[in-house]
Amino acid sequence: MSETPPPPEGLLAELTHRCPLACPYCSNPVALDKAADEMSTEQWKRIFSEAADMGVLHLHLSGGEPCSRRDLSELVEHAVKVGLYTNLITSGVGLTRDLFDRLVAAGLDHLQLSIQGVDAPQADFIGGYKGGYSKKREVAEWTTREGLPLTVNAVIHRGNVEDAPRMVDLAVELGARRVEIAHTQYYGWAFKNRAHLMPTRDQSERAYAAVEARRAHYMGTVVIDHVAPDYHAKFPKACMSGWGRHTLNVSPSGKVLPCHSAEIIPGLEFWSARNRSLSDVWNHSPAFNAFRGLDWMQAPCVSCERKEQDFGGCRCQAMALLGDARACDPACTKSPHHHLMGEIAARDSSGPVEGFAPRRYQREGGGNGQALVG
Amino acid sequence: MIADDARPRLPRGVRLREDKVRDRWVLLAPERVVKVNPIAVEILKLCDGSRSLAEIIAGLAERFKADAGRVGTDVRALLASLAEKRMVEL
Numbered sequence: 001m002s003e004t005p006p007p008p009e010g011l012l013a014e015l016t017h018r019c020p021l022a023c024p025y026c027s028n029p030v031a032l033d034k035a036a037d038e039m040s041t042e043q044w045k046r047i048f049s050e051a052a053d054m055g056v057l058h059l060h061l062s063g064g065e066p067c068s069r070r071d072l073s074e075l076v077e078h079a080v081k082v083g084l085y086t087n088l089i090t091s092g093v094g095l096t097r098d099l100f101d102r103l104v105a106a107g108l109d110h111l112q113l114s115i116q117g118v119d120a121p122q123a124d125f126i127g128g129y130k131g132g133y134s135k136k137r138e139v140a141e142w143t144t145r146e147g148l149p150l151t152v153n154a155v156i157h158r159g160n161v162e163d164a165p166r167m168v169d170l171a172v173e174l175g176a177r178r179v180e181i182a183h184t185q186y187y188g189w190a191f192k193n194r195a196h197l198m199p200t201r202d203q204s205e206r207a208y209a210a211v212e213a214r215r216a217h218y219m220g221t222v223v224i225d226h227v228a229p230d231y232h233a234k235f236p237k238a239c240m241s242g243w244g245r246h247t248l249n250v251s252p253s254g255k256v257l258p259c260h261s262a263e264i265i266p267g268l269e270f271w272s273a274r275n276r277s278l279s280d281v282w283n284h285s286p287a288f289n290a291f292r293g294l295d296w297m298q299a300p301c302v303s304c305e306r307k308e309q310d311f312g313g314c315r316c317q318a319m320a321l322l323g324d325a326r327a328c329d330p331a332c333t334k335s336p337h338h339h340l341m342g343e344i345a346a347r348d349s350s351g352p353v354e355g356f357a358p359r360r361y362q363r364e365g366g367g368n369g370q371a372l373v374g
Numbered sequence: 375m376i377a378d379d380a381r382p383r384l385p386r387g388v389r390l391r392e393d394k395v396r397d398r399w400v401l402l403a404p405e406r407v408v409k410v411n412p413i414a415v416e417i418l419k420l421c422d423g424s425r426s427l428a429e430i431i432a433g434l435a436e437r438f439k440a441d442a443g444r445v446g447t448d449v450r451a452l453l454a455s456l457a458e459k460r461m462v463e464l
Binding site for chain 1: 385386387388389391393395396400402403404405407457458459460
């Protein structure tokens with residue numbers, strides 16, 4: 001691709017990988033960036049300014065837990081000043097009343113709160129943090145009382161799949177304007193813990209239908225965004241709305257990625273926002289250009305009528321399951337390897353939920369984290 | 375049907391802004407970017423919670439020398455579709 005690509009609309013800023021929770025489905029890489037490697041306040045501010053100049057509209061402040069950054073309200077203030085719509089993606093744990101007030105004063109536009117379950121025992125077991133559930137309810141109350149729009153998001157897996165429709169009800173009870181029900185996408189920690197998280201096909205399908213049935217009921221009350229279970233799908237997701245088309249991620253240490261999982265693809269050259277401008281990386285980095293457009297496609301994608309609709313699905317999934325990042329995402333029924341998805345799902349949905357590896361920093365020299373592999 | 379005395383407004387967290395890089399106007403909401411055509415921009419600029427729907431329609435009809443009935447249909451359709459998405463409060 002020689003011409004300059006259209007500018008991105010969204011920037012996911014993973015401010016830190018530090019997080020008090022230990023959710024086994026975390027989309028962060030298994031090798032987490034350490035606090036000492038995180039970028040400075042000034043570096044993040046410069047990136048936000050560059051993003052706004054490029055045409056980024058939405059800034060998603062994420063992590064890890066973004067509230068672990070002591071400069072969070074200063075970063076929000078700067079992002080608002082340069083015109084970005086600021087979305088805080090938080091677990092709520094670590095968000096004090098004082099910090100909440102400072103974020104509101106800084107002009108935060110929207111707060112997205114994760115929930116791990118519909119009651120404290122279930123939620124706190126998955127999050128690995130006692131008291132997390134009640135803290136989240138408190139943060140939801142601050143948010144709605146302030147009049148700030150609230151999104152509640154829940155990741156669905158075998159441990160809570162039966163409760164998926166009740167997650168929507170809980171979001172409404174908490175006063176959310178939007179709810180995101182996302183079946184686990186198996187990357188990062190979720191890939192590692194797949195054998196503990198995968199629901200059965202029957203569970204996935206029932207949960208999906210039950211949430212869809214809530215749509216008409218809650219029309220005008222809550223907007224439902226629903227992320228389908230990949231392993232039980234007929235067609236792949238349009239991952240990231242296409243590689244390098246709409247959004248970019250910046251990791252805590254400054255690496256600029258087309259998606260949070262892209263580093264699993266060998267041979268890609270990622271550039272850093274520490275020593276290059278964001279627009280230089282977006283326009284010219286080899287990793288972003290690797291799967292832009294449609295020229296990289298193979299059969300069956302290259303002749304598929306859906307190729308500009310789902311862009312062949314997810315490159316990371318093709319890599320993780322088939323060892324070829326250019327292959328058709330095996331979530332697609334047109335992939336000659338589609339049967340693998342069903343076979344893996346059947347195998348991985350048969351054991352206990354317990355025994356997963358909690359998302360934590362692995363100890364230095366602690367046996368390569370072997371103890372964490374379930 | 376939206377009542378004539380409704381006072382539509384953009385709720386907190388929904389922002390109408392010019393997207394200079396792409397030479398267009400957009401409505402920004404949680405995880406949503408909605409492109410807004412020039413007529414809709416004029417309508418939404420009036421949705422500040424102080425004006426009634428009847429006043430908004432009458433004002434636009436006069437300003438654009440258009441039939442108030444047709445303007446009313448367009449304004450109601452726009453606001454109803456945005457209210458469904460929780461991007462306008464009535």
